[in-house]
Structure formats: structure tokens, C-alpha cells
Amino acid sequence: MSYLFTRRARLAPGNYMDAVAWSTKITEKVNEISEVPVSLWSTVFSPKLGSLSWTTVVDDLNQLEALDAKLLADGGYVSLVEEGARFTSDDGVDDAVVQLIHADSDAGADAQYANVVQAVITPGSFVRAVEVGVQIAQEAKKITGRPTSFGASLTGTYGEVGWIVLYDSVDQLQASAEALNSNVEFAQLLDKEASKAYLAGASSQTAWRRVI
Numbered sequence: 001m002s003y004l005f006t007r008r009a010r011l012a013p014g015n016y017m018d019a020v021a022w023s024t025k026i027t028e029k030v031n032e033i034s035e036v037p038v039s040l041w042s043t044v045f046s047p048k049l050g051s052l053s054w055t056t057v058v059d060d061l062n063q064l065e066a067l068d069a070k071l072l073a074d075g076g077y078v079s080l081v082e083e084g085a086r087f088t089s090d091d092g093v094d095d096a097v098v099q100l101i102h103a104d105s106d107a108g109a110d111a112q113y114a115n116v117v118q119a120v121i122t123p124g125s126f127v128r129a130v131e132v133g134v135q136i137a138q139e140a141k142k143i144t145g146r147p148t149s150f151g152a153s154l155t156g157t158y159g160e161v162g163w164i165v166l167y168d169s170v171d172q173l174q175a176s177a178e179a180l181n182s183n184v185e186f187a188q189l190l191d192k193e194a195s196k197a198y199l200a201g202a203s204s205q206t207a208w209r210r211v212i
Contacts, residue, residue: 003058004098004151004164011050012089019087020211023052026080027212030054033070033077036063037109041208044113050089053208061097098151098162102134107147111166113173114208119198121159129197133161136194140165143183144176161198173207 137150153160
């Protein structure tokens with residue numbers, strides 16, 4: 001079992017170029033210290049434009065605890081965190097951990113775009129919702145050919161699950177969306193199973209582009 005850790009912040013208006021330079025600099029600093037690779041992503045074509053997400057996948061939470069301790073003990077990193085206060089909005093910074101129930105083995109480190117779909121499990125449907133979530137991920141990959149993982153949030157909204165699809169280019173993102181939307185069998189799976197397993201009106205979809 002593996003875990004996806006994300007740290008998200010939103011850039012404040014103004015000083016965009018300086019803010020991007022800072023976000024790149026702090027990512028590079030983290031990777032100097034971290035034993036696991038950390039990537040930086042930014043929202044595209046989506047709500048909350050200007051949102052940043054630092055992500056890494058670990059085998060267990062002990063790795064995250066150890067990394068956090070190393071970062072806080074590094075004066076250069078702490079200085080960059082303090083510098084970032086003038087670039088980020090008043091929304092604050094949010095951490096999240098997702099347990100990857102179905103981690104696609106084809107998910108590589110070179111993806112340039114990601115599509116994240118989140119939903120909330122209907123009370124009383126936890127077991128079936130996980131089964132359906134894995135099925136959706138597997139069927140989506142069959143249709144698009146793109147690595148698709150499924151996981152459940154360990155923090156944040158209780159009962160939240162999500163799918164992550166990776167792409168090498170924006171053309172692949174577009175082609176995959178068109179393939180899924182035109183596939184009748186996939187639509188029937190969503191109508192028959194997902195509509196019962198997940199709360200109506202609680203789903204969201206966000207596209208991300210890799211910064212570094």
C-alpha cells in the first residue's frame with residue numbers, strides 16, 4: 001500500500017513571476033533534502049486558478065514524518081517558507097493524505113498533466129464504493145490508455161475518494177476526455193453504480209499541469 005501526500009496553497013494576486021520563481025526554488029530545496037521526489041503542480045482550466053500543489057508518494061506515513069522533521073531542521077527551507085508568506089493568499093496551506101487503493105503501476109514520473117476527480121461516498125456504501133472506484137479506474141484506463149489510480153482520503157472530508165489520471169501532453173488530456181464522454185458503456189457504469197455509491201452534487205474535477 002502507498003500514500004499520496006499533497007500540500008496545497010494558492011498564490012495571491014500580483015507578483016506572479018516572482019511567486020512562480022519562489023515556488024520553483026522551494027521545490028528544488030525540498031528535493032535537496034527529501035529522499036522521495038517531490039513534484040510541483042498548478043491548476044489549469046479549473047476553479048481556484050493559481051493553486052499550487054506539492055506532491056509525493058510514500059510507502060508509509062513514517063517517511064512523511066521523517067521528511068517533515070528534516071525540512072523543519074533546515075534553515076534554508078524555513079527561510080523560503082517565511083519568504084513565501086508574501087506570495088500566498090489568505091486561504092492558508094492545506095495538507096492531505098490519500099491512501100492509494102489502486103495505484104496504477106504505469107504511473108510514471110514524467111507526466112505533464114493530471115486530471116483529478118473527487119467524490120464523497122454515500123453513507124452505508126463504503127465497501128461498494130471502493131469496489132466501484134477501482135472498477136471505474138480500470139475501465140477508464142482501458143478506454144483512454146492512460147494511467148489511472150484510485151484512492152481514499154485519510155484526512156479532510158470524511159468518505160472522500162478520488163481518481164488521478166496522468167497525461168504526457170494536453171492533447172492526451174483532451175483525447176481522453178472525449179473518449180470517456182463518448183463511451184456508452186462507461187456512461188452506463190456511472191449511471192448504474194457511481195450514482196448510488198457517491199453523493200450527488202459532491203463531485204469535483206480539476207486539471208493540473210506540472211511546473212517542476
